[in-house]
Amino acid sequence: IxxxxxxxxxxxxxxxxxxxxxxxxxxxxxxxxxxxxxxxxxxxxxxxxxxxxxxxxxxxxxxxxxxxxxxxxxxTHLSLSGNKIKEIDTLEPLKNFSELKHLDLFNCEVTQLDDYREQVFELLPNLKYLDGFDKN
The missing domain is CATH 3.80.10.10 (Ribonuclease Inhibitor)
Known part of the structure; x- marks a missing residue:
């Protein structure tokens, strides 16, 4: 088998x-x-x-x-919450995922950066939801 x-x-x-x-x-x-x-x-x-x-x-x-x-x-869905991601640059490879709509980085250090949400949505224009919340 x-x-x-x-x-x-x-x-x-x-x-x-x-x-x-x-x-x-x-x-x-x-x-x-x-x-x-x-x-x-x-x-x-x-x-x-x-x-x-x-x-x-x-x-x-x-x-x-x-x-x-x-x-x-x-x-389409990637959850990285509770990991050791500190920099927006770390997320750069995700630009190649055209189908990615949901990304979760809750409880990662990167979420404490100024303009974190704006930077992630700018980096990943196809993204619809970040940490459970939509772009708006």
Whole structure:
């Protein structure tokens, strides 16, 4: 039995892992992936998941490396709340995600910057919701 085939949703919340391990391109059908509170410090080696739309990475220790998500061009929802993101520049790779509509950075240091919301919406013009609130 080839397990990953046809799995559309995967929840690995609280499975402890500092890096992406055991998650591969075999999960190519995935549309939703949740990795809340797994202790991730890096997204290095994140697999290409072309159908992935919803990625939940809350409460990890990610500081940077969002370019590692480029194999997931159809992301519409990305939650990075409770991570170690401090700079708007860190979000730069997200410009390549034309489908991204919902971004959550709640409880990240970056949210304390002056004009944080304006800067993020400027950087990501396709974004509709930031931290649960729309542009207006």
């Amino acid at each position: 080839h397990l990953p085939l046809g799995i559309l949703e995967l929840n690995l919340d609280s499975c402890r892992a500092p890096s992406i391990d055991g998650l591969s391109e075999e999960f190519s059908e995935l549309e939703s992936l949740s990795l809340i509170n797994v202790g991730l410090t890096s997204l290095k080696g994140f697999p290409s998941l072309p159908k992935l739309q919803k990625l939940e990475l809350s409460d990890n220790r990610i500081q940077s490396g969002l370019q590692n998500l480029q194999g997931c061009p159809n992301l």
